Amino acid sequence: MRVSREQAAKNRERIIDVASREFREKGFDGIGVADVMKSAGLTHGGFYGHFASKDDLIAEACAASMDRSAEKWSKLAETSPDEAFAAITSSYLLKAHRDNKASGCTMAALAPDIARQSGPVRKRFSEGTRTLLDILAKAIPGQSEESRREKALATMAGLVGTLVLSRAVDDPEFADEILKAGQAAFGSGETAE
Numbered sequence: 001m002r003v004s005r006e007q008a009a010k011n012r013e014r015i016i017d018v019a020s021r022e023f024r025e026k027g028f029d030g031i032g033v034a035d036v037m038k039s040a041g042l043t044h045g046g047f048y049g050h051f052a053s054k055d056d057l058i059a060e061a062c063a064a065s066m067d068r069s070a071e072k073w074s075k076l077a078e079t080s081p082d083e084a085f086a087a088i089t090s091s092y093l094l095k096a097h098r099d100n101k102a103s104g105c106t107m108a109a110l111a112p113d114i115a116r117q118s119g120p121v122r123k124r125f126s127e128g129t130r131t132l133l134d135i136l137a138k139a140i141p142g143q144s145e146e147s148r149r150e151k152a153l154a155t156m157a158g159l160v161g162t163l164v165l166s167r168a169v170d171d172p173e174f175a176d177e178i179l180k181a182g183q184a185a186f187g188s189g190e191t192a193e
Contacts, residue, residue, distance in 0.1 A: 015051075
């Protein structure tokens, strides 16, 4: 049975959404194309009608999740223009964000995997990272553009590092300690539960 263009577009979007969540939860090697298609409610055979390869899907899934992060950061900045930097950093360092990899930050979940990927995957990841960096730099009050960018780069590295370390340790109290230290260093100074 042939599907309409509209349905094909919806199917492609569903595949990307499922893959984005599954990749962040399990890593690129932890989930196969057949599993993604099954989770999307579609047959494995239909995959190549939407994507040239798993790498193509990985690139699209990374771009989509980073676009959603950019939308969230932009909304936070618009909602709290005087406190945009604190709003973004505080929302990033939440326990809920740490504890839910599947819906969390692509950088924290997949950066080491992405470093081993092909050019198109890394290109899409780099584009998404630059977009997030620009939003964060604009949220920093005062200072020169160069100083804001430098602070944004250091903050982004600190946010991602805090989340990665907090997720990686096996002791919940230690994980919370790491998260709270990141909140104090990069957030508004208030701990966010």
